[in-house]
Amino acid sequence: MKKTPSLKYILLFASLLLSVTTKAQFHIIPQPVSLKAGKGSFILSKNAVIGVNKETEPVGKYLQDYLNQNYGLQTTVKVFEKIPVKTAIRLNNVWSNAESAYTMNVSPASVSISGSGAGVFYGVQTLIQLLPTDKAPTLKVAACSIADQPRFGWRGLSLDVSRHFFTVDEVKKYIDVMAHYKLNTFHWHLTDDEGWRIQIDKYPRLTEVGSRISYYAKRGEFRKLDNLIDDGRDGFYTKDEIRDVIKYAQDRFVTILPEIEMPGHSEAAIFAYPQLGCQDSTGAKHRVRMLDPSEYTFKFMEDVLTEVIGLFPNQHVHIGGDEAEMVDWLKSPTAVALMKREHLKSEKEVQSYFIKRIEKFLLSKNKRLVGWDEILQGGLAESATVMSWQGEAGGIAAAKMRHHVVMTPLPYMYFDAPQANEDLEPIGWNPPVTWQMVYNYEPQSKELTNAEAEYILGAQGNIWNEKVPNAQHLQYMVYPRALAVAELTWSPKNEKNLDRFGWKMKNQYGLFKLWNFNARLPDIDGVDNIITNKSRFKLTLNYPLTGAKVRYALNGKMPDANSAAVAFPVNINVPLKDSIGLRTFTTWTLNDQHIRQTANIKRVTIKPSREKVANLKPGMFYEIFKTKEHDIDKLTSEKPTETGETSLIVPVRPLGEGFINWVKIKGFIKITKEADYELTTGFEVSPALFLDDEPVIKMGLNTYVEPQKALLHLKKGVYALSGYYIADKANENQTLIALKIAGGEKLYPKFYLMH
Known part of the structure; x- marks a missing residue:
């Protein structure tokens, strides 16, 4: 007899479905601390009044301008002592001891946003996303x-305008989008070898000559600009333009951190004023990028910083300090004399002397010094804030010394890296960095105590523009990765959810289109490298952006803009005898945006083992080898330092200098029900996994850059499993193997891992 569900359960299911559907409307980035769905909707029309008080009037006018510019919606801003309850949108200044906090209530009758300081502005940004x-x-x-x-x-984003100059309007748009996602620190990299971009009245040649490096390079009066994909863009900002940008940023509650590079990365300044350059007592002629630690140099830089401080009202000034070619000082008569006079033992101590002297000057002007983590070398300046870029080590060391730190480490926070496979993306520095890698980063390292972690001010994404020739390309490189920075620096740590963020991120492209903003398109999900034992390859290509089209090929060359396009979804269902190369070229409507993806699908034969289930125990067998050997095939003569059985991840073991931990695993996968299965790994950098001696997961690939999976039809029985990987911090606490029935939930390892 067929049972009919009771009304109680039908109503419960309907309620749950309604709850899920309602919450699905909210794709706010960054994720709010608390969000509760209400009933109904508020209708905003052209007759709406935005009620403000004196403190919130600028934010009200900002919202009015946004609605007019983006929707053509004419609203009215009215100032009240006490805003009437019936006002359509109410922006209330309410004191809060929580910096930048806000509350927002949307009902069918009105919208109310309350907060203090930047809080009301951030509430308006949340409203804009709704x-x-x-x-x-x-x-x-x-x-x-x-x-x-x-x-x-500190929720930061940098912009390098030295390698490629960006106009005031381009900088303002960059700040605009930062502010939309509650990023609040704009790190303006104003000087470097390739150009000096800020007007300094006392030293006019800095902009007359130093900002026109590409012009002088073309005339043969300056070295050819290396590493640039073109000749660069000449230009600089006048003081009035800088004041204009500062005011624009302040209206959006964005603080600007100016960076004036020293003592390295100073070639543009030295080209303008050669007496700044590090002298060479040997008479050798070479590229000079280092400042000579002379009294002339210190007076020069103090004069420059005085004018910079006069422009920028913020607390911090960034002085660089990175990649200084300190060995040049060992040939400089000025530096050698300084070392003798100040009893300095090495060139690193000269660097420390230089930084500390600049710090003393900044402190006399009530400013605090920020520098890259190289300023730790030779002794850290007393009040310095460290930006940790060469990984986390510098930041961790500085925090343990009770110095403030901004985490901005390679590779996670470097947006000049490609966002996918390097062969498919615009040229960039370093291996690929995906938005998932950025999102998974945690600024407060486990190596810090709770007290030490308090010195982590936040995190920042960086972009260096040797390979970025224009604003559209800049937008492509920075977004959507900057959205991940926004959420990881704003939202509670326990609220992080990669899948939810990915869904929300894809929902931002309607806003990008509205703003005419060229963020990189999202990938097509499911274009993965696949190992399968099935005789047909089936895949449906879906895409989240309405109006997107795809050009694709199977075992053909990569399609391009001239290839025939089809609308999503696309069903692929073809015979599979050996292997197939899937290539896709996806386009959307804005600025001819496109992305390319590739995947290899290989057919293998997987047979069950003859091992009897009755002879097996739960878990897998593992061996750990503490060794200096990087070739797994050469471990045959070495004995393991540890063996064991586990259904969990083998933990990372302590290592000595130069040692690595190889882990070998061996066991079986027990299948109790014939079905299609999907096998993947949760390692960010993949292990090598074999099933019936067939490689199903290749070692060393980043799972977000080159995703891999095995799609296998498995009969009831056990299948021989083996594999190996290097156990280190890159895969600590990550899941070695994930198995699920295709299209279903993940299975628990304790039920299928055997040995």
Whole structure:
């Protein structure tokens, strides 16, 4: 007899479904601390009044301008002592001891945003994300209540304008989008070898000559600009332009951190004023990028910083300090005399002397010094804030010394790296960095105590522009990765959810389109390298952006803009005898945006083992080899330092200098039900995994850059499993093997891992 579900369970299911559907409307980045869905929607129309008090009036006008520019919606801003409850949008200044906190309540009758300082502005940014992205006479906003505040005070993004100059309007647009996602620190890299970009009245040649490096390079009066994909762009900002950008940023609650590079990366300044350059007592002629530690240099830099400080009202000034070619000082009569006079033992101590002297000057002007982690060398300046870029080590060391730190480490926070396979992306520095890698980064290292972790001010994404010739390309490289920085620096650590963030991220492209902003397109999900034992390859290509099209090929050359395009979804169902190369070229409507992807699908034969289940125990067998040998095939003569049985991850073991931990695993996968299965790894850098001696996961590939999976039809029985990997921090606490029935939930390892 067929049972009919009771009304109680039908209503419960409907309630749960409604709850999921309602919450699905909210794709706010960064994720709020607290968000509760309400009932109904608020309708925003052209007759709406934005009620403000004196303190929130600038934010009200900002919102009014946004609605007019992006939707053509004419609203009215009215100033009240006490804003009437019936006002459509109310922006209330309410004191809070939580910096930048806000609350927002959206009901069918009105929108109310309350906060102090930047809080109301951040509430408006949340409201902007709740608006539909299609222009219409009225705009519908889902009812909700939000209470929110940031995790970190430093939520940063840099811009290198030395390698390629960007106009005031381009810089303003960069700041605009930062502010939309509650990023609040704009690190403006104003000087470097390739150009000096800030007007300094006392030293006019810095901009007359130093900002026109590409011009002088073309005339043969300056070295050819290496590493640039073109000749660069000449230009500089006048003081009035800088004041204009500062005011623009302040209106969006963005602090600008100016960077004036020293003592290295100073070639543009030295080209303008050669007496700044490090002298060579041997008479050798070579490229000079280092400042000579002379009294002339210190007076020069103090004069420059005085004018910089006069422009920028913020607390910090960044002085660089990275990649200084300190060995040049050992040939400089000035530096050698300084070392003798100050009893300095090495060139690193000269660097420390230089930085500390600049710090003393900045402190006399009530400013604090920020520098890259190289300023730790030779002794850290007393009040310095460290930007840790060469990995986390410098930041961890500085925090343990009770210095403030901004985490901005390679590779996670470097957006000049490609965002996918290097062969498919614009040229960049370093191996690929995906948005998932950025999102998974945690600024407060486990190596820090709770007290030490308090010295981590936040995190920052960096972009260096040797390979970035224009604003559209800049936008492509920085976004959507900057969205991950926004969420990891704002949202509570325990609220991080990679899958949810990925869904929200894809929902931002309507806003990017509205803003005419060229963020890199999302990948097609499922274009993965696949090992399978099935005789047909089936895949449906779906895409989250309406109007996107795809050109694809199987075992052909990569399609391009001239290839025939089809709309999503696309069903692929073809015979599979050996292997197939899938290549896709996806386009969207904005600025001819496109991305390319590739995947290899290989057919193998997987046979069950003759081992009897009754003879097997739960878990897998492992061996750990502590060794200096990097070739796994040469471990045959070495004995393991540890053996064991586990169904969990083999933990990372302590290592000595130059040692690595090789882990070998061996066992079986027990299948109790014939079905299609999907086998993957949760390691960010993949292990080598074999099933029936067939390689199903290749070692060393980044799972976000070159995703791999095995799609196998497995009969009931056991299948021989083996593999190996290097156990280190890159895969600590990550899942070695994930198995699920295709299209279903993951299975528990304790039920299928045997040995």
